[in-house]
Amino acid sequence: MSKGDERNLDHCLKCSTCHTQCPVVANYLAFPGPKQLGPELERLRLARGGKAPFEIDEALNYCTNCKRCDIACPHGVKPSYYNIKNKAKLKGKSLNKFRDWILAHNVWWGKIGSQIPSLTNFGLKFPLTRLSMGLVGVANRHFPKYEKKKVIISKEKKEKKALYYAGCYASYNEPQIIQAAVNILEACGYQVELAPAACCGTPMVSNGLLEEAGKLAEKNTDIFLKYIQQGFKIITTCSSCGLALKEEYAHMLPGEKSNRLRKNIWDLFEILDEEGILPFSSSQKIAKAYYHVPCHLKAQGIGVPAANLLKAIAIKELIIEDSYCCGISGTYGFKKEKYALSMAIGGPLFQDIKESQVPLVITDCGTCKLQIEHGTGVTVNHPAVILENYLKKTQ
Amino acid sequence: MMYDVVVIGAGLAGFSAALAASESGKKVIVVAQGMGNLYSASGYIDFLGYYPTTSSKPVLNPGKALEQLIVEKTDHPYARIGKENISRSFAAFIKASREMGLPYTGSLETNLLMPTAVGALVPTTLYPQSAEKDVVFSREIVVVGIKELVDFYPAYAAENLERQLGRKIRSVWVDLGLNVGRELNSYDLALTLEKPDIRNRLILKLKEADVQNKLVLIPAVLGVNRWQEVISEIEEKLQCQVLEIPTLPPSVMGYRLAQSFKLYLKKKGVEFIIGFPVSYVKCTDRRCEEVGIIANERVKKIKGYNYCLATGGILGEGLKVLPDEIKEQVFNLPIKKSKEQLLNDFFNSEGQPLSHAGVMVNDNLQPVNPQTQAVILTNVFVAGATLASYDPFVEKSGNGVALASGYKAGVLAAKGGFSDE
Numbered sequence: 026m027s028k029g030d031e032r033n034l035d036h037c038l039k040c041s042t043c044h045t046q047c048p049v050v051a052n053y054l055a056f057p058g059p060k061q062l063g064p065e066l067e068r069l070r071l072a073r074g075g076k077a078p079f080e081i082d083e084a085l086n087y088c089t090n091c092k093r094c095d096i097a098c099p100h101g102v103k104p105s106y107y108n109i110k111n112k113a114k115l116k117g118k119s120l121n122k123f124r125d126w127i128l129a130h131n132v133w134w135g136k137i138g139s140q141i142p143s144l145t146n147f148g149l150k151f152p153l154t155r156l157s158m159g160l161v162g163v164a165n166r167h168f169p170k171y172e173k174k175k176v177i178i179s180k181e182k183k184e185k186k187a188l189y190y191a192g193c194y195a196s197y198n199e200p201q202i203i204q205a206a207v208n209i210l211e212a213c214g215y216q217v218e219l220a221p222a223a224c225c226g227t228p229m230v231s232n233g234l235l236e237e238a239g240k241l242a243e244k245n246t247d248i249f250l251k252y253i254q255q256g257f258k259i260i261t262t263c264s265s266c267g268l269a270l271k272e273e274y275a276h277m278l279p280g281e282k283s284n285r286l287r288k289n290i291w292d293l294f295e296i297l298d299e300e301g302i303l304p305f306s307s308s309q310k311i312a313k314a315y316y317h318v319p320c321h322l323k324a325q326g327i328g329v330p331a332a333n334l335l336k337a338i339a340i341k342e343l344i345i346e347d348s349y350c351c352g353i354s355g356t357y358g359f360k361k362e363k364y365a366l367s368m369a370i371g372g373p374l375f376q377d378i379k380e381s382q383v384p385l386v387i388t389d390c391g392t393c394k395l396q397i398e399h400g401t402g403v404t405v406n407h408p409a410v411i412l413e414n415y416l417k418k419t420q
Numbered sequence: 421m422m423y424d425v426v427v428i429g430a431g432l433a434g435f436s437a438a439l440a441a442s443e444s445g446k447k448v449i450v451v452a453q454g455m456g457n458l459y460s461a462s463g464y465i466d467f468l469g470y471y472p473t474t475s476s477k478p479v480l481n482p483g484k485a486l487e488q489l490i491v492e493k494t495d496h497p498y499a500r501i502g503k504e505n506i507s508r509s510f511a512a513f514i515k516a517s518r519e520m521g522l523p524y525t526g527s528l529e530t531n532l533l534m535p536t537a538v539g540a541l542v543p544t545t546l547y548p549q550s551a552e553k554d555v556v557f558s559r560e561i562v563v564v565g566i567k568e569l570v571d572f573y574p575a576y577a578a579e580n581l582e583r584q585l586g587r588k589i590r591s592v593w594v595d596l597g598l599n600v601g602r603e604l605n606s607y608d609l610a611l612t613l614e615k616p617d618i619r620n621r622l623i624l625k626l627k628e629a630d631v632q633n634k635l636v637l638i639p640a641v642l643g644v645n646r647w648q649e650v651i652s653e654i655e656e657k658l659q660c661q662v663l664e665i666p667t668l669p670p671s672v673m674g675y676r677l678a679q680s681f682k683l684y685l686k687k688k689g690v691e692f693i694i695g696f697p698v699s700y701v702k703c704t705d706r707r708c709e710e711v712g713i714i715a716n717e718r719v720k721k722i723k724g725y726n727y728c729l730a731t732g733g734i735l736g737e738g739l740k741v742l743p744d745e746i747k748e749q750v751f752n753l754p755i756k757k758s759k760e761q762l763l764n765d766f767f768n769s770e771g772q773p774l775s776h777a778g779v780m781v782n783d784n785l786q787p788v789n790p791q792t793q794a795v796i797l798t799n800v801f802v803a804g805a806t807l808a809s810y811d812p813f814v815e816k817s818g819n820g821v822a823l824a825s826g827y828k829a830g831v832l833a834a835k836g837g838f839s840d841e
């Protein structure tokens with residue numbers, strides 16, 4: 026634990042503000058909540074030398090790592106940090122461990138899937154596969170479709186360089202996002218390269234495979250730093266990848282390297298906002314849409330740059346909502362025992378979307394998209410995919 | 421992006437400033453380190469409960485007492501705000517509270533005495549409509565404790581109330597039979613009481629306690645979002661009146677106000693970035709040009725024409741107590757009293773001097789130098805517990821000052837174009 030995090034522990038005044046912001050507490054009363062699982066238990070752990078786990082630790086499995094507690098705390102404590110750290114020490118049932126491993130290695134599924142999309146898509150629908158997934162504890166829900174597509178990138182050398190890190194979801198399930206991001210970056214005058222890095226590690230972190238995630242983080246950091254040294258900015262379009270590179274890596278590998286890394290990680294729309302470049306023209310606006318702010322975007326402290334752009338350029342009436350967690354939290358909602366809870370957490374969001382009577386929802390996070398489509402039946406798109414249509418034609 | 425008004429702080433003062441600024445159609449952003457103190461406070465908005473501060477008798481007409489205070493204590497935030505602006509903020513809040521679906525009521529001419537968890541009676545001015553019940557002139561009172569809720573003892577509260585009201589007050593325990601394997605707080609209970617089966621259990625137990633035609637005092641756990649439904653169902657089914665008593669944190673009544681207010685502001689187009697302290701500022705020529713939060717080793721700059729500083733007091737972390745001074749955290753504004761002086765008059769009867777410490781302002785709520793009265797930043801307006809020269813706890817004026825000063829700061833920040841006055 027780094028010095029800062031230890032100090033944070035003393036800042037907890039037990040006001041329970043975080044407790045009231047936890048979407049799991051609101052839907053599953055047995056969950057002790059961030060105050061108790063985080064700072065309170067950590068104090069106890071420190072007092073007892075941090076050895077023996079507590080019975081209550083099992084509950085850590087139910088933390089979705091949404092980080093709503095962290096940003097709510099008036100005193101700068103980050104309860105989710107302790108949750109992640111201590112979740113990694115859990116033993117767990119072996120079957121669930123296997124299932125969590127499968128889900129944590131979504132990149133592995135993704136690779137196979139996108140190589141032969143038709144096979145996987147068929148396989149995931151095939152009853153026997155679904156049954157066996159059920160046996161290992163994967164919820165019977167719609168899985169993302171695997172898709173493969175060639176990305177077209179300009180070879181032209183430019184002063185401004187962007188290394189675009191697409192992340193698993195865009196890479197394997199929705200390559201249109203990659204093309205859209207590349208096109209937008211190029212329109213902003215960037216020379217774009219695709220990052221040769223694999224998964225960011227978020228699924229491993231939330232499934233308690235901290236050690237493995239740490240190794241991955243180290244590997245990725247080295248790759249990114251090489252590019253950073255050559256003047257590249259690292260651009261993400263997935264809120265969870267972005268947060269992992271900015272924050273989670275700094276927890277796993279505290280030090281100079283991760284600090285240098287996080288300074289150079291940008292959300293695509295964050296960098297547009299920062300540079301004040303608007304390569305868009307506001308033609309035919311979409312009448313109405315709903316922008317769901319992913320929890321992991323909220324936790325980045327960059328506001329809602331994509332939504333602000335959408336509002337200015339593409340959408341007449343845009344409802345921007347950050348009050349709700351969609352409930353999927355990456356791989357969480359794919360677990361059989363958490364499926365119902367995950368849908369319950371998303372309930373208020375689904376209801377708000379339905380009541381808004383929008384034909385379109387926009388969000389930056391791939392798994393939020395899956396959950397919202399599953400919960401509402403409304404089409405969900407990535408802001409880059411929408412905004413790409415508004416790029417100025419003359420470039 | 422350029423904002424018209426940047427509000428720093430997400431407590432009642434910040435929300436009130438954002439409300440005022442957005443009412444005049446301005447582009448507003450609220451930036452805050454975390455949520456404000458409402459989640460710990462009662463949700464009642466006390467304007468002035470005790471005046472003079474040494475008086476032990478509650479103020480019955482806060483409007484009149486305020487007029488007196490404004491004349492007598494020219495440095496007090498209320499004197500800086502002015503009676504007219506206080507009334508304006510009062511009305512604006514009532515209107516907004518109706519629109520946000522959490523209607524508040526009250527009058528600047530009357531304080532209502534509200535029971536606390538220990539059975540004290542404290543004066544308050546603005547309260548949720550559902551709490552408009554007069555304990556003093558009420559019918560028979562029954563204090564109800566809920567077994568699952570620690571830290572509320574109905575007999576103790578009843579005994580204290582009995583003493584003050586001079587009449588017999590009954591107390592009962594009800595057991596909801598909840599067993600979730602952990603200690604429940606008021607927020608948890610409020611969640612469960614939104615479930616029809618558990619609500620019915622409560623109604624059944626209350627029926628057994630014979631509460632018909634009585635005033636039931638019960639800890640504020642009657643629903644987080646659907647409290648109106650829960651309270652009216654109990655009242656209708658049992659033909660009784662229900663008054664919730666604020667609890668220890670997390671305070672459900674404060675939660676309801678904080679959440680509804682925030683959602684309301686969002687629907688009005690106010691943006692929020694919560695979770696990071698403002699830790700960068702750029703000021704030139706007595707103007708604040710931009711502020712910033714440091715997220716991920718990088719400054720995210722937020723630019724506005726005008727700023728409201730509503731970062732709270734020592735508890736809210738807008739003021740920090742260091743070994744030999746008190747510091748204002750964002751702009752490093754001078755603080756009215758040094759701690760040495762404070763310690764010297766620690767036994768001052770006017771109240772706890774630490775809570776008197778804060779940023780001194782002029783009538784435009786611009787920060788001024790305590791010695792020279794010169795304006796330090798012309799486009800920054802200060803509100804809430806960050807202000808100097810009052811004691812919210814002794815006077816019982818915390819949320820009132822936050823609401824009224826926030827509102828005035830928001831109005832002025834929206835207007836803009838200020839120099840010195």
Ligand SMILES: Cc1cc2nc3c(=O)[nH]c(=O)nc-3n(C[C@H](O)[C@H](O)[C@H](O)COP(=O)(O)OP(=O)(O)OC[C@H]3O[C@@H](n4cnc5c(N)ncnc54)[C@H](O)[C@@H]3O)c2cc1C
Pocket residue numbers: 099428429430431432433434451452453454455456457458460461462463464465466467696697698699730731732733735736737738749750803804805806812816817818819820822
């Ligand atoms: C336990 C308790 C109960 C109370 N009960 C009542 C009551 O019943 N009635 C009543 O009238 N009053 C009550 N009060 C007093 C009242 O709550 C306060 O006076 C009032 O809330 C102050 O509001 P504020 O907006 O000024 O500050 P706060 O609510 O403290 O808000 C400060 C905000 O600023 C943010 N902030 C701080 N530093 C920074 C920074 N550097 N950058 C960005 N943001 C920052 C904080 O995160 C927070 O969002 C109570 C107080 C306490 C402690």
Ligand code: SF4
Pocket residue numbers: 036037038039040041042043044059060064097098099100101102103104
């Ligand atoms: S972690 Fe923060 S919000 Fe949670 S109880 Fe502690 S101080 Fe309050």
Ligand code: SF4
Pocket residue numbers: 046047048049050058059087088089090091092093094095104105108
């Ligand atoms: S990270 Fe989310 S789910 Fe986990 S304790 Fe915090 S608020 Fe609850």
